[in-house]
Structures are given as C-alpha cells and as structure tokens.
Amino acid sequence: MRKRSLSALILGLILLAAFLLAALFPTLFTSHELKQAFPAWLPPSHIHPLGTNALGYDIFTELVYGTRDTLFIGVMSSIMTLVLGALFGTLAAERGAIGSAANAVINVFVLLPRLITLIVLSSFLGSSQWNLIALIAVFSWVGTARAVRAQVIHLSAHPFIENCVIQGYHRGHIVLRHLLPNLSDILLSRFLLGVNSCIMMESTLSFLGFGDLYHPTWGTMINFAYKRGAFLRQAYNYLVTPGICIMLLSLSFYFISMYVSARRESIGE
C-alpha cells in the first residue's frame, strides 16, 4: 500500500509540475507567440506539433497558454469552496438553531441541479472570470461541508475537546484553535478533489460557450474548435488534445489525493 501510493504521488507531482511550468513560464514550451499568425489549418509538423487553427494560430501554443487560466479558475474556486465548506461544515456541527439552519442549507444545495442553475445564473450575472469562480464555488462546497461536519462531530467526542469544554474555553476558541487544525487532512484532500470538479465544471461551461472569452481556457478552445469546423477539416487533434489535457490535469490531482488519503489511513492505524 505504502509503496503504491508513493509512486502515485510521484506520478501526480511530475504531471502537475509540467502543467505548473506551462502555466508560469509558457515560453519554455513554445517559441511561438500566442497571436502569431500562420497559414490556417496547417497539418501537424515539427514546427507546429498540433497544426494551426482557423485563424492561423499555433494550436500547441494556445494549449500551453490556456493552462494558466484553466488552473487559475480551478484552484481559486476550489479555495473558495474550501472556505465555504469549512464554514458551513463547522456551523452545521453546532447544536441549536444555527446548526439546523446550516444543515438545511447544505441539504438544499445537495439537490440543486448544478449545471443548469450555473448556466442560468451566469447568464444573468455575466460570465467574467471572477463571476465564474464565485459561481462554481457557491455550487460546489456541499461535499466539503458534509465531510467537515462529520469530522467535527467525530472529533468533538474526543477527550481533548471534552477537556477544553470542561476548562471553560469559549466555543469559538475551541473551534479555531483545536478543531480546525485537526481538519487539515480532510481539507487538503477535499481541496485536491475540489480542483478536479471545479476544472470539470468550468470546462463544461466554457465548452458550451458560457466561459470568459478574455481568458480562454481549454474548454473555450474546444468550443472554438467545434464551432469553426475542426470536424470538417479533420483537425481532430484540435478537438481532442485540450480534453486530454483536462484529463491529465485531473488525474495528477487525483493521484496526489490518493497519496494523502493513504497516508491518513496509515497514520490512523
């Protein structure tokens, strides 16, 4: 178990490092400019590894430059998801009116049809990058909140928390200083999985054409490819490679989260 999860971690980190490098230093990977025009629909060659698109831009370059925005939206909305989830999760573990109100909010958000609500809201509120991040976060925190709630209830039965209660510490102090630090494992693995689901959500929205056109992500690329007739030109790699990148990025986060959860289990034993 130990060895297998370690190799998953290494594989995940290597993949993630490649994507991070592409996000931070795109010029390392490609010598072309983002908006450098070549003849349109060139087939793949050693100058253009994936060919060029309808406007004559190099597809591989677009892919490399799209990494930054895809990762940014995924990571930012996952961080917001984490904050919302931790907040509602700890509130829901409280007794009394606050706890049952937070529970009710969680239960309602579980049921909402996510994608359709997101689309309708984003068209009402406008789909700028920050709006998308906020909207995706608002509709993704439920899973985190449930996990946090279960863990807080679990921890509250432990002697060290009971001890704090007996010593007369304020509830807020107990939550902030004694409960939250013990949630770090759960929050870390929820963050890693959250990045996945946020990236998936964002790319689906962008693919449908509801993304932020000023910050084109991989989903936006596929949307353009689909709309501008990549099918008829048989530029299949233009359609498929951004999707494969989404898959690899998700897998890298998944592998790392596998290591995190395996480590938690082995500590628990």
Add this chain to the structure above:
Amino acid sequence: MKKYLRNLFNALACFLIVIILNFALPRLLPGDPVAYLTGFAEEEMTGAQVEHYRSALHLDESLPRQFARYLRSLLDGTLGYSYKKEAPVSSLIRGRIGYTLQITLPAVVLSAMIGLFWGLHCGYRKDSPGDRFSNALLIVLNTVPSFLIALVLIIALCFRRRIFPYTGVSSAGMAPGVPGFLADRLLHLALPVFTLTLAAAPSRYLLMRNTAARIADEKYVLYAKQRGLSPKRIQFSYMLKNIAQPFITMLGMSVSLCIGGSLVIENIFSIGGMGKLLTDAVYTLDYPLMQGILFVTTLIMVISIIATDLLCIAIDPKVRLGESHA
C-alpha cells in the same frame, strides 16, 4: 420513516428556493426588470414599448401581487411568455422535453445497472486483481470530460467508420408511422445514450462498489460463505437487499445529473432537446425561457427524488412491518 420525510422536506425547500430565485433575479439585479423579463435591450426599446411591457408583465403592481401572479403562472403551467420566440414558455419546453427524456432515461437506467452489477461484483471481491483493475479504469474514465467522450466517439464511429449518424434524432423524411422509423430513431439515439452512460457510469460504479465493499465485511456475508453458498447467491439474495436503499436513492440523484449531462450531449449531437433550447435561450438572452427551463428541471428532480423515496419506503421492511418489529 423520519429520514424519508426529511428528504421530502428538503426537496420541497429546494424547489421553493428555485422559485424564489427565479422571481427575485430579474427584479433585484441592476438594470430594468422589463429588460430581463422580455430579453430586449433597454436602449433598443421606445418609452411606449417599455410602458406597454411594464403593464403587460404587471411590474407596476406591488411585489406580493407580482409574486402571486408568478405562482399562478407556474400553477396553470404557462411558466411565463417568451417575447423572443413569441410563444408561452411551456409550449416551447413541451415540444423539446421528449427528446431530452429519450436520451436521459435510458442513460440513467443503463449507467445505474452497470454501477449496480459491476459494483456489486467488484465490491464482493474487493482487493482482487480484477477489482483493482476496474477501479483504476473507472477512476481514469471519471476524469474524462463528457464532451471529450462524445467527440472521440463521433470521430471514431461517425467519421472514420460511418456506422452511426452524428446529428439529429431522425433521418430526413422519417416521421412516426413511416416503416423503419423506430430503427432509424434507435440508430440516432445510440451514440448520445452511450456517451451519457459512459459519462455517468464511473461515479455510479464507485459509489456502489464502495457500499458493497463495506457490506462484504459483515458477519452475515462471512456466514453465508461458510455455508458454502455460491457467490452469485450471496451477491444477489444477501448483499443486494442491503444495498437496495442507497442504490435507489442514487438512482433519484442521477436523474438530475444526467439531465445536466444531456445538455452537453444535445449540443454536440445537434439534438433539439431541452439542453439545446437552453443554450439557444442563453445566446439570445431569452431570460423567461431560461427560468422556465430551470423550473422544469428542478420539478423533474423533485419528482424523481419523491418517487425514489416512496420506493425506499415501500421496500423497507422496517417501515412495512412497523418500527416495533425492527
């Protein structure tokens, strides 16, 4: 019993929130509600037009009366009026919803069946090489976006080998009654349904597999094994009964998941269902139509949750025989 009542209550609360959201959004956001409720830009309308729409939409009345009117439009089933398409929202949706359900329902059933039987099989033999392999396979499949599955299938099966048609739900000239209509429809639906099934199956599988794996450690399973019962018998007459409830609850949840997925797939396969209607509505800024679609999807979701809850109650022996026997 109490659990199911709480579920029911949650579903209704969720429904109510969508209704309130629908009512409040155009009225609270910056900008004239007339612009939101008609979908026309404010600067393109003359003052007389704005006044006409304002009174036609009853925006000059008090908010509670507006809300009452809105509720009445939901109850009598018109769901408001789309000024862009010049038709009541309900008639627009009614024309399209059939196609969405034709893709969604088979996919819900198929993906749930795959999840149930494969998950049961692998959960029973957990940590065997076969279980590990199928886990890894479906975890990878779970990270593939649904549009990628659709695009790859289209490229492989429609363009490289022309086995399936890649657009619409019927060939030209096919109408109900024409011989071969059914076969033609099935051929058109095969790929969208397959795509949606592939997209939904991994999460269903992982859910059922983990539930089954947890149950496989129970003592009654061990005892059944010791009695020398066949694995099939143990899986289907012992374990299945105990994972029936989480399975049925999951079935209800996957309806709304698959309707969301169908949105993407209808757009790729150019099927004129509700998802296509929604994307059209967003592109033309037809706000009443968007709200109507959100309402109908929530309604479908609430109905499926209530139905699965009733089913859970019906098969739950604790409820059927009375709590005292349990």
